[in-house]
Amino acid sequence: MTEADHNPGGPGPLELSESEMTSLVNAAMVRITGLLATVADQPLDGSLEVSPEFIRGLREPLPESPEDPEALLDHLFQELVPRNLNPISPGFMGYIPGGGLFHAAAADLISNSVNRYLGVTSVSPALNQLERNVIQWFCQILGLPEGAGGFLTTGGSLANLSALVAARVARFGDDDFSSGVIYLSDQAHNCVEKSARIAGFSTRAMRTLPSDGNFRLCPDKLRRAIQQDRETGLTPFLVTASAGTTNTGAVDPLEELADLARSENLWFHVDAAYGGFFCLTERGKRAMAGIERADSVALDPHKTLFLPYGTGALLVRAPDTLRRAHSSTADYLPAMQDDPDLLDFCELSPELTRPFRGLRVWLPMKMHGAGVFRHYLDEKLDLARQVEQAVAENPALELLAEAELSVVAFAVTDRGQALQQRNRETEQLMGAINQGQKVKLTGTLLHGVFAIRVAIVVFRTHRDRIEVLLREIQRALGDTGLARPDQAAPTLDSG
Numbered sequence: 001m002t003e004a005d006h007n008p009g010g011p012g013p014l015e016l017s018e019s020e021m022t023s024l025v026n027a028a029m030v031r032i033t034g035l036l037a038t039v040a041d042q043p044l045d046g047s048l049e050v051s052p053e054f055i056r057g058l059r060e061p062l063p064e065s066p067e068d069p070e071a072l073l074d075h076l077f078q079e080l081v082p083r084n085l086n087p088i089s090p091g092f093m094g095y096i097p098g099g100g101l102f103h104a105a106a107a108d109l110i111s112n113s114v115n116r117y118l119g120v121t122s123v124s125p126a127l128n129q130l131e132r133n134v135i136q137w138f139c140q141i142l143g144l145p146e147g148a149g150g151f152l153t154t155g156g157s158l159a160n161l162s163a164l165v166a167a168r169v170a171r172f173g174d175d176d177f178s179s180g181v182i183y184l185s186d187q188a189h190n191c192v193e194k195s196a197r198i199a200g201f202s203t204r205a206m207r208t209l210p211s212d213g214n215f216r217l218c219p220d221k222l223r224r225a226i227q228q229d230r231e232t233g234l235t236p237f238l239v240t241a242s243a244g245t246t247n248t249g250a251v252d253p254l255e256e257l258a259d260l261a262r263s264e265n266l267w268f269h270v271d272a273a274y275g276g277f278f279c280l281t282e283r284g285k286r287a288m289a290g291i292e293r294a295d296s297v298a299l300d301p302h303k304t305l306f307l308p309y310g311t312g313a314l315l316v317r318a319p320d321t322l323r324r325a326h327s328s329t330a331d332y333l334p335a336m337q338d339d340p341d342l343l344d345f346c347e348l349s350p351e352l353t354r355p356f357r358g359l360r361v362w363l364p365m366k367m368h369g370a371g372v373f374r375h376y377l378d379e380k381l382d383l384a385r386q387v388e389q390a391v392a393e394n395p396a397l398e399l400l401a402e403a404e405l406s407v408v409a410f411a412v413t414d415r416g417q418a419l420q421q422r423n424r425e426t427e428q429l430m431g432a433i434n435q436g437q438k439v440k441l442t443g444t445l446l447h448g449v450f451a452i453r454v455a456i457v458v459f460r461t462h463r464d465r466i467e468v469l470l471r472e473i474q475r476a477l478g479d480t481g482l483a484r485p486d487q488a489a490p491t492l493d494s495g
């Protein structure tokens with residue numbers, strides 16, 4: 001029988017039977033568990049061997065006839081999944097890593113199967129409250145005051161975008177905002193600048209201030225820039241600070257910036273997409289003291305809460321500011337709430353129809369408790385200290401920034417060679433480290449100096465892989481001739 005001649009009175013092919021559902025999920029599970037069981041041994045970057053011809057060979061016409069799900073999954077898991085960067089590996093320390101707790105995959109299976117509508121609370125009041133509990137936990141982790149709130153979104157970029165729009169509306173309402181000025185450091189994530197453009201600001205509205213030697217935003221420079229802009233008739237209205245920059249994990253001086261923002265009547269936004277969840281730990285809380293004074297904070301549970309991609313959060317001190325920026329009604333929509341204890345996500349955020357993201361966070365948090373996350377994050381901070389120390393003790397290498405959170409940035413030692421030569425050497429060293437496929441690092445430019453970054457965020461990264469990393473660095477130094485082969489390899493116990 002083909003899919004077209006199913007019984008017209010029956011459920012039809014799209015309504016899978018219980019056994020079809022079970023075998024589909026089982027078929028997926030067998031392959032997922034197979035993959036995860038060997039995740040530590042898989043190459044870090046399967047994209048390296050992919051040719052343009054191979055990609056062209058993957059083009060497909062619209063399918064008109066049914067295919068066997070087992071064969072489809074085999075194609076996916078054998079041909080496609082391995083041919084990518086592998087950000088769930090314990091050796092992945094590039095960019096800001098993912099990780100991807102399996103709990104979230106189970107949560108998505110449930111969310112997508114029950115497919116409740118979370119945009120408007122009157123039609124999903126119970127699950128709405130579950131997602132708001134998650135938001136309240138996040139507010140509590142950061143120490144935001146009573147009454148703070150927010151929403152879950154796709155990631156840090158959209159969280160930053162909504163924060164900028166909320167700040168703009170808070171200051172200008174419906175008025176012309178062409179005199180508005182936004183302040184950020186040269187270490188701010190590029191999505192802040194992108195958000196500002198989407199929010200209607202030209203690059204002329206952006207003041208990108210040079211960061212200090214520790215890659216932090218300097219309050220004195222900010223104060224002077226604000227003063228200058230006021231003198232020329234502009235309207236300073238927003239400062240965005242970083243709580244954990246992508247380049248080095250630097251935390252801007254949040255207390256001082258909060259003071260300055262208050263005295264200058266600026267909206268104080270903190271981009272904590274990478275760093276924010278370290279507030280679960282004592283060290284993180286100390287490093288980010290002052291974050292609780294922000295008007296808005298962007299977070300990325302898909303980074304430092306170890307969730308798979310697709311979950312970000314925006315928290316604000318006063319949810320009404322989000323409502324002013326995003327609220328909109330229509331006759332075809334269910335009624336919105338005016339009860340202050342209830343909340344329609346579509347009133348606070350750009351989305352109307354949205355996935356039920358809350359369960360991805362709720363399930364692992366409830367299953368394990370916050371302490372387990374705190375412990376894992378503390379471990380990442382410890383591992384970064386160990387890498388930092390090993391680099392500091394290696395005469396062939398030079399630390400380029402203090403490792404405040406879990407990113408360590410370094411270069412080959414400055415032996416008086418020209419900057420370009422030094423940058424070339426560091427880049428070669430990074431290539432040689434990655435060559436082994438046991439770890440994957442990426443680089444950046446820090447005030448013109450090429451830096452290798454070690455970003456420890458994957459929950460699977462433990463001490464054993466950091467030892468591998470240090471051995472790989474030493475091997476690569478030998479391979480590139482940047483260190484004498486007789487030089488002792490750095491170990492975690494050195495010093």
Ligand SMILES: *Cc1c(COP(=O)(O)O)cnc(C)c1O
Nearest residue numbers: 096155156157189191246273274
């Ligand atoms: C990753 C990151 C972002 C962007 O978040 P996405 O989830 O990639 O959209 C913004 N700011 C910082 C500091 C980041 O590390």
